Each structure stands twice: as structure tokens, then as C-alpha cells.
Amino acid sequence: MKKTLMALAVAAAFPALALAEPRLVDTDRNVFIPAEEDARAVLRVAAVYNDEDFRIHYEYETDAPSWYHQVWRYEDGEWVRYGSGGPGPDEHGLYEDRISMMLDDGKVEGFDRMGGWMTAHDGMRSLTSEVDADAVREHPKLGSELGRSDVRKYLPQTRVTDDPEESSWDQILDDDAVDQLQSDGVFLDLWQWRSHRSHPMGYADNNYVLHYRLSSEGTSMFTTNWDDDADQPAWMFDPEKVGAPALEWEALIAREYGQDDAYYIHEGNAVAFDPDHDWQEGDVIPQRFLQEPSGARGAIRAEGGYEDGAWRIALTRSLEAPNARDSKTLEHGESYNVAFAVHSAAGARWHLVSLPMTLGLEDEEADIVARRVDGDLDDADLEWTEVEVFYPGQITYQFLHSDDHPGRELVLEGEQGVRDQHDLDTLPGFIVDMEQQLLRDAD
Template identity: 40%
Template sequence: MPVVVACFLAGLAVAWVSQGKGVVKADPGRNIWIPDKLTMPLRVQVAYNDERIFFRYRWPADRPHVYHDMLRYQDGLWVRHGASRVGPDPDGTYEDRVTMLVDDGRVPEFGRYGGYITVGAGMRFFTDQADKDEVAAHPHLGRKLGTNEVQKHLPETRHDPADWRSLKPEPELAAQRAAGYFLDLWHWRAGRSNAVGMSDDQLVAEHRLSDAGRGAFTDNWDPQHQQPLFMFDRDKAGIDALRWQQVQAEAVDFDGIYYLSDALAKPFDPDYPWQQDDVIPRRLLREGQGSRGDITVQGQGRWQAGWWDVTLTRALDTGNPLDDKAFHPQGRYDLAFAVHRDATGSRWHYVSHPHTLGLGREADLSARYFSGDRPDWPEEGWTDITLFYPGQVNWPLLISRAHAGAPDIAAGAPVRPRHSERQLAIYGVEMEFNDEIIRQWRLTLIAGLVLMLGLWLGLRRHFSTFKGERS
């Protein structure tokens, strides 16, 4: 009997320790932070005329985050707030963003699996992210492109999609790009582009690349002297600096000065009597030029009553075929959307299934033709799209034996009819905690076996005693 009781109590102890404790929790040391909400809504309208196309986006956000990467004067030093981090920035100094990937059919997997195909091995801010020094030493990624992180890229730019190092030769990469094997990336930033009426124009090929030309922002930092390069020009801006209390406020005066642009700036004066909690943006805004400046904000991107409302516009054909996907009447295209909110950056965004866009053709989103300079948006013209948190799911995992759906992907079965956004979000979270879930399953199995053993021994003891009494 003592053995029976011991087995039973041991099983209970294992069950007590292993169950009910939860494994889904923030773990910044392993680049893990799970949002409270796994899905969110996005509303989209599209219109075009003979020259331009317009995309209007609306999405909810509890508050607008337009301050991005700030320099705060503290005890005689300029301290940075807003660098990329795990999860939301505690000071709120990370901008809201909306992004859109566009393809014209020359990246066929994108129309079936969306942004998943851009997530390769060793991605930054994954638990198993590539070593920064190793990336910086890579001949193409580090030495030519100047990066120390593995970012979005397309599978066929690698010999082995599961090995971020295995880039194909540069002539082959150039030939892929010329053949249209890249994704056009529209990238609106509430802090680094919206104030000057711009959206960043980028692309995804062997890396997340910027279009040719000049972007809407640049760094405002002098690393040699550990101070800003520029400050506000009081004659133009009416101020010498922002104040930290202003940056921390819940509201934003969109008609006031909350950013530093080249039209408001002058060279930094280190001898100015700077005060504690003075703030200068670490980004200097300017008008984009060349191919990178193709996308502009139509009207004014604004947050009001809990919703962002942003309209972006671009020429149907920019004349930059190595950077952009051209739109044509009667054309059909594949799109995927993403939103950053709640002061989060990097992979802590919400993404969508791939959706089709038709210009005069039936599709998930139908672009409405209009004549004139700007569209008159009908209130009933929205397409409602659900975005989801993707977690740590990459393309090498999805096409591997570890994924039960890999044979379906190999057969070309699209993801959207098979999995809801909620299912994909839960799967993404499960992959963040895959090791813990397996360990929990093993502990549960052991606890169950021990309890069964205790029950069996108890019943065996009971029936043996019962049989002896009857004899």
C-alpha cells in the first residue's frame, strides 16, 4: 500500500507542477512578446484614374504613435529613445505604420501564401536570429548591402531557403530582378514620412531594399561628438526643441510641430543652453526623390477618434520596372497588408492573407475608376480585411516535414481557403513556444502514466486482498 500511495501522490505532484502554470508569456531574452489581441481589422478602398492609383486604409489604434526615435537631453547627454526592441516601446517612441506588398503574378507563391514566403531562416528578432557579426561579414548582405541582420527576402534568391547564407550569384539575382521576381513594398510611416506627405517606397528581393533615389528621412546624429547634427530653427519652427512631456502626451497636434524637417532645421549648436528633458528627433525628414519618392500621401494622414485614415497614391506606371510593379487597366494583382500599432516595430505587426486586386476585373478588391484629380470615396466601398499576428513562422518551416501542411504547399494549395486568420495566429504563437509545449506534453504524459500505474497497483492490491478473503 505505501508503494501505491507513493505512485499516486507522485503522479499528482507532476500534474500539479506541470499543469496550469502557462507557457505563453513574454520572454524578451528570446525575442518573445505576444500581443493581447491576436487579430485586428483593416478597411481598404482602391480607386484609379488614367494616371494614378489611390489606396485608402483605415484601422483602429487606441492612440497615435508619431514620435519615432527621439534624442532626450538628460544630465548633459543626449539619450536615445525608440530603438528597435522586443515588443512595444515603453516610452511610446515608435511610430505606427501600414505596409502593402504588391505583385503582378511574377512571384506566384506570393498569391498563394502571402508574406510567409518573405520570412526566411535566421530572421531578425526571431529566437534563432542569425549572428549579427556573421551577417555583417557576408560578402553580399554585409559587405555590399551594409546590413548585419537577415530581413525579408524571397525563397529563390537562396540555393537553400533554410540557409540565409546561401545567396545565389549576383548576376543571377540581377536577372531575377529584371524578370520581375521581386515584391513592391509600400511603406507608410507615421513618424518618418507622413509629416512631409510621403510614403517610403521599397521592395523585397534577396533582402528588403530601398528603391533608387532619396528617402523621406535620414539620421540626425553625429556619432563622433555624440550629439544631433541639426536642431530646430526658432525663426522657422518657433521652438528650439520639443519637450519630453510633449512626446509622452496621449494626443498629437497634427497641425503643430512634432517632427524635424530640413525646412525647420539648422545646424546643431552644442553651446545652446539646453534644458533637462529637451528633445530633438533623431530623424530629419525631407522630400523623397527619384524612385524611392514615388508614393505620396493624398490629403493628410490623420488619427481621429480611435482610427487612422491614410490615403496613398502613386503613378500607375512609375517607369521604374526594377523597383516597382506597374498597374494597368484590366490588370489583376496580388496584395498583402500589415499594420504596426501600439508603439511596436520589427516583427510585432499584424499581417493579412494574400488578396487579389482587379482594375476593371473581378477580384477581392475592385479598384473603382474615376475621372478627375482625386477620388470621391463612397462610404459603402470598403473591403474589410482581418489581420493576424504571425508569430515565429518562417517559410523553411512551412515547407519542411515539421509542418503537416507541407505536402499541400508542394501541391500548390493556397493557404486562405484552408486556414482562418485566427488559426494562423494561434499556430504562430504555438511556434513561439514549441519547445515548451512539447515539454509540457511530455510531463503530462509522464503524469498520466504514473497515475495509471498507481491506479493499476491499487486495483491489483485490492483484488488480490479480495480474492484472499473469499478463499
């Protein structure tokens, strides 16, 4: 019953998603396994560079693009938040599309073999094994120091144990040891293009993965549009610039606000929130406030948009790392390990991912070859590579090293990776079978 209700709710509330009925839905256990036709797609990638900059191009076809994100809706005299990161797609489409790339220069052992799965661990948010928020808040590092209430991507190298199956979210190395790993470059560079929280300002979000998924040095291009003391939004639209202080709910969920409209709130179109305004039922104010970033956090420039049925995006950054402690330098002739992910109006683990691949700067042996050009990157000819992305299930680093994984011994030997033992004709089905089996075992 829950499975059918979820499918109907998504289809009725956001018809543009056109999702087929998911194979399994159990929101109490963070389960949303999409239908086969929604569990695979193709991301087209091309890359070029010159003496100063590197640029990566994405093309991703979708009939249901989302450049919206979470909002505050006025209801019965209160501002109520709408927009969910999961399980599955948001029922109103109020979550941004995202395209991400994790990149390593060979210093993170295992990433070339396991890709993004080496950053996924038991206890992470949105898994059935998700750790209780209070336990994370009470953790001296994640809770007390970082102010977190959930577990996100991390490298197993940052945990105490040498036994992969026993690696645990809460057993973090001491600060000196983590700092040494970072100084040695043992982290993943994470480029996150966000259709709402970064793109309107002309950026992609610069992050990295170490003992947590962390933000690069500098200030973010987005913050939360909320005044805790007054218990109300901090900003509203400037009526003189936008025409009204808020968006309209019915127009929003009908997707009437286009890319050229004021669907996002930022420094240039906002004024301080006026609690005395005659707010109406269904008035909507974006939950994220956009601003100009600084430092390494704002090092990746973004351009493009949704056109002719696809996201067509170009991200540009200097070849030199903007900050060597949170970004990787890219060099002519070198090859890098990469993995991609695509979110469609969903958050957390409800995305499609690629196998680990290589990206080479004029390295012909790489899966994706970045071409060097003289002069302006805008004039470069593009050489496209099709990257298949698919639903990653609940495969974790611990599972890969456990008796539940038929390939455990090969993983422990450390010489073969997922691409050596699996192909894309069978791996997506195997992943779903494993998730369903793990859920049955937990019953």
C-alpha cells in the same frame, strides 16, 4: 515574472496603449505574444484609379495612434536614444505606426499561396533564431556591400538551394543571377506608409523585396539626425520657427504634441545643432531628419491623418511603375497578389498581417476591387473591403516546409495555399500554438 513586468511597464509608461497582459514575454529570445484581444484587428481598404494614377485608401481604428518615433534625450550631459522596435510595443510609445502593402504581378511564385510568410526566414531579425549581428557584418553581400547587420525580408528565389527547408539567409545567388531576377520582375513591390518618417513630408516609402528588403531608386524622405564626428545631433529645431530648440520629454510621453505641432524635424524647421546652447535635462530632439525625397523612392504620395478614432490615409502613385526594376506597373483589368501589415507603435515582426489576397483593377473576381473613375480621384466613390489582420507569430518559409508543420506535404505540392487550408477562426490560435511549441522544443 518577466511577463508581468513587461505588461506593467507598457501599461504604466504608455497608458494610451491599454494593452492586455501578453500571453508570453521573453525578451532574451525575442518573444512577445500579445493577448488575444490585441492580436487581431480590421484594416479597411478601398482603391480607385483613373487614366494616370492609382490610389489606395486605408482606415484603421486605434485608440492609441503614434506619430512619434525614436528621439535623442539629453541626460547628464549626453544625448541618449529612446524608442525601441521591439520586442513588442515601445514602452514610451516612441515608435511610429505603419501600414504596409506588398504587391506582386504574378512573377513571384508562391506569394499568392503564402503571402508575407514566404519572405520570413530563419535567422531574420526579431526572431528567436535571429542571426548574430557580427555574422551578418562579415557576410560579403549583406555586410561588406550593403552595410547591414541584420537579416530582413527576402525571396527564397534569391538563395542557392532548391530545397526549401535548407534555404539559408547567407547563401545568396551571385550578382548576375540576382540581377536577372530583378530584370525579370521577380521582386515584391512594398509600399510602406510611415506615420513619422514619411507622412509629414506627404509621402509613403517606396521599397521592394528581393534578396533583402531594399529601397527604391532615389533619395529617402528621412535620414539619421546624428553627427558621427562630433558625437551629437546634426540638427535642432529652429527656435524662431518652433519656439524652442527642442521638445520636452514629459510633454512627449504624455502625447501632448499633436499632428499640427512640430513633433518632427525637417528641412523647413531646423538649424544646425548648437553644442553651446544651455541644454536642459529632458530636452528632446527627433532622431530622424525628414527631407524631400527623389526618384522612385518618392513616387507614392500620402495624405490624410488620424481623425475620429482612426488613421484615414490615402496613397497615390502613377499606374506606370516609376522604375520597372523596383516597382510594379498597374493595368486596367488586371489582378495582383497583395498582403497587408499594420504596426502599432512597434517595429520589426511585432505587427498584424493579412492573409494573401487579390487586388483587381475592375476585376470583379478579386478580393479587393479597385474602381475606375473618370477625372479627379478626389471625387471617386469608395467601395470598402474589410481586411482582417492578426499576429503572425514566428512562422517562416523554412517552417512551412518542415516536418514541424502539419501541412508540409500540401505546401510542397505547391497547389494549395494558406487560405485553402485555414480560416481566420482557427489560424491565429494555431500560429500561437506553433510558436509556443517551437519555443518549448528549443528549451
